[in-house]
Structure formats: C-alpha cells, structure tokens
Amino acid sequence: MSLLPLYPLDAFGFPAGLLVGTLIGFAFGFVLERAGFGNAKNLAAQFYLTDTRVLKVMFSAIATACAGIGLLSGFGVLDLSLLTVPETFLGPHVAGGLLLGVGFIVSGYCPGTGVVAMASGKWDAAWSLLGVMTGSLLFGYVYAPLEGFYKSGAMGSVTIAEALGIPFPVLAAGVVAMAVGCFLGAEKLEAVFAPKLGKTAPVPNPTVRNRVFAGMGAVALLGVVTVALPARTRATASAPLAKIGSVELAQKIVASPQDLWILDLRETQPASAERIPGTLSLPEGTTAAKLAATLPATRTLVAYGRGDLATLPEGLRAFPGEILVLSGGFDAWKNAVLATPQPPAEPTPALIAQFRMKSALNGYFTGAAAAPPPKLVVKAVATSAAPKKGGGC
C-alpha cells in the first residue's frame, strides 16, 4: 500500500491543508528570494544570456522533483496515479506560453517571482502584479468568444512518459541528463554573451555545482534501478482484472442498479442506444478515470470497452472500491443480452430455466416480448401421474 501522497489518502483535512500550503509557500518564497528572483534584472538577464540563473534554478528544481517522484513511485511508496498532472490543451498551452514569455521579458517578472519581489519592496513588481490581476479579469470578460479555443487540443492528463511508453523513473533520469547538458551549454553561452554586453559571466562554485549534479544523478539512477525490481506498484498495475460476465451484469442491473457504477471506457461516447443502460454519462471535459476518482466507494464499479479490456486507465485505479471489468466488453453484451436468445436444441429443465432468464433479460433490455420457452419433453419413464387438477391441498 502506498503511503504517499498524504492528502489524497485522507491523512488530514482541508483546513490543515491550508496551513500546510502556507508553510510550503513560505519555503517557496524564501528559496526564490535566495535564488535572486526578487530582482527583475536577474530574471531579465536570462533572455540576454548574460546570466542564465532562471534556467539553472528552474530546471534543477524540475529535475530534482521529477527524479524524486520517479524514485519514490518506483519503490511503491508514492502512488503516481494520485498526483495531479496538469491537463494538456495544446492550442492554449502554445499561445499562453508565448504570450506569458513576452509578458515576462516586458515586465521583468513572472507572477510568482513578482510576489517575492513585491515582498522585497520592489514597486515595479507591485505594478506588474496589478497588471496580472487586471489581465486575468480581462480574460474572464472575453471568455465567451474564446471558449472554443480555450478547450481546443484537449488531451487530458497525459505525461510524456505515457505518451512515449517509457517508465516514469527512466524518463526522469533522461530529464536530469538533459538538464545537466543544458547547464553546461548555458555556462558556455554566458561566457560568450556576458562580455559582449559589458558584464562578467557568473561563475558558480564548480565543486558545489558538481555535487548537485552528482546528487540529482544518483537519485535518478536509483529510480531507474527500481524499474528492474518487481516493485509492488507495478505488480498491482498488471494484476489480472476481476471480471464479470454480461448475463451476470444484466441480472445485477435489473436486481440492484443502486449497487453499481457503470463506466464506458470506449474512446468515442456512442449514442445512448449503444450503451449499457445505467452507464454514467461523462460531463464535458472530464474522462472516465477522473469521474471514477470522484465516485464514493459504496458501489461496485463496472468498466467496459468495445471488447476485452487489457488494462485499466491509470487514474481508474484511484477508485477505492471494487472494480469489475465486463468480460468481452460491449460486443459480448450485444451477443449475450441484446441478441434474441435461441431456444436450447435439447431442452432440459436447467437449460429451459436459463433460456427463460435470458429471454426475460433480453425483453427487459430491448423491449421485445419474451419468447415462449420450448415445451419440456417429458420422457415416458416419468411414472408419476400428471398432477391432479386443483392441487392436493
């Protein structure tokens, strides 16, 4: 069982979370100040390559946190599926990124560093933040015509690791290697560009620098090692899925629909006739996995695809209750429940009972009248006389 992250695993409540947030923010602000980010000149220098402090701090932070997440999730201590991954919207991310970059060099701050600079007494940062507040209001006022673009290129919470099919810790090690490469390149650029603009290139203590590189590299490599281990998280991820048959599911839907959450995992959401009755409809902009994470565990969750599901989406495992997968998917459901059942060729009481049940289910789910069961062929050896009319009581 994973121990982390604490808050999604209900270790504490919302008010305590706000206190934790203030403390984490305090550390964030303090480190940004010590990094030199309370001064616009240090930030703007990034874009003239005289001092690439922004790249060094930001990319070291990303590489460190990424490698740490890879290592802890590799050991099964941290449940990767419970971490919030910002959703991808390609169009808005490209346009918003370009625009924010322009705002960054024009104002000399980004929103977070602006807060630190304002706390350091820098009035230009206070004005910049006033601009940020006004700009976000502006967005709200022109939201209606922009809504289509704002939601365009939606890909959900997708990580580059998932997109490339590479284990997270391995890609994290790649990020660390890329970061170190960028740093060495950036130091070379500083040596070229700083003198051109009459500045001296910064020379961070190389011993300290190499120790940080070694530390990040060690965490990343340990993370890669966990991929080779039979880690528990990966064991559960590939554990066989519990199945339910179509007929059994149909019976459950008739008898106790209040005990089920039914989720359609097919990529395109079909018309209601092409779905199992009782399937939860997905609100716009959400995914089945996200919806599942919000459902209470008081019911059994039944997931189905077009055919057999080989794996469940990562986020679906965040559902704390029992998860069943419809064996054979919607195709099997069509065959077993929606197709008119054929009467048994050699009727026996057991087969007839089954046929009655199947045609009742077929009638229930298609609206067709249940077919009459075939006559039971009573064998001649049956000795007992036909029951007396009127019964014996």
Added chain:
Amino acid sequence: MQPPAERPFWNPYVAGFVLGLVLLTSFLVMGFGLGSSSAATRLAVGAVHLVAPAATEANAYFSQYVGPGKNVLEDWLVFEVLGVFLGGLVGAYSGGRLKSEVIRGEGISKGRRIAMAIVGGLLMGFAARLARGCTSGQALTGGAVLSLGSWVFMMCVFAGGYLVAPFVKRDWR
C-alpha cells in the same frame, strides 16, 4: 535597529535543488504542486465580486470562483501564495535586500519602467488564465510530473521571451 548586512545569493544549482525539494514535498504531502497566478486571479475576481456580485457570478468564467456557497479566497493556492509573500519578506529582510525601490535599467525613466511592468503583467495575467497556469503552476509543477502540455508551455515561454527580448533591450541595460 540595524538591518542585516546583505548576503550573497545562493549558488543557482543549490537554489534549484532546494526548490526541487520544496516542490517534491508539496507533491508528497498534498498530491499537487505549487502555483501563483490563480491566487492573483482569485484576489481580482473577489474584488470585482464585491463591486458587482450579480454580474460577476453570471460570468461564465468567473462563476467557477464565485457563487452561492463559494468563498473565492478559501483556496489552497491563495494560502500558498500568502506563504510565498511571507517567505519572500523574511528572505529579503534576512538577506539585507528589503528596500523600497523601482528596479529599472539605467537608460529608462521610472514612468516607462512602471508602464512596462503593467503591460507585461496584463499579458501574463491573460496568458496564465489561457494556459491554466504560469511559470509556477505549469512549467515548474507540470514539468516535474512530466505533463506534456506543461513542457510545451515551458518551451513556448522561453521562445516568447527570446523573440521579444531584442526589442526591449534598452529597458534592461
């Protein structure tokens, strides 16, 4: 009382490593990372909500922040950014850098600097809402969990900055 003497900045790699540990802590404890811009948005929406409550609640975008039973400031990121301000204040004071001033290049007036700060801020405020986060919430946080969109965003931030930097060179000389 004499303010503390000015201390040097940290080695940027050390600062980045420690910042990475703070970010990692946020993920391990809360399950999500850091942010900044949405606290500014909430503050702004809260302000206009005081002036025009009905119109603000009727706005399709603002209605996610304000409405019946919603307190626009009761949010994790608002408290986190309050912490950022306090951490920045303590850092600046103890580092001997707490000083009321306007940071600007040598060749430009105070008025131009403030005008540029406002214009840049406007662009960033708009952009951060469009991209659902800024350098903190998207680039740093999404970058650490390898979110595809966050990496696209980060590359574009640098691209946008480098594209325009030559045109505002004199502001930073």
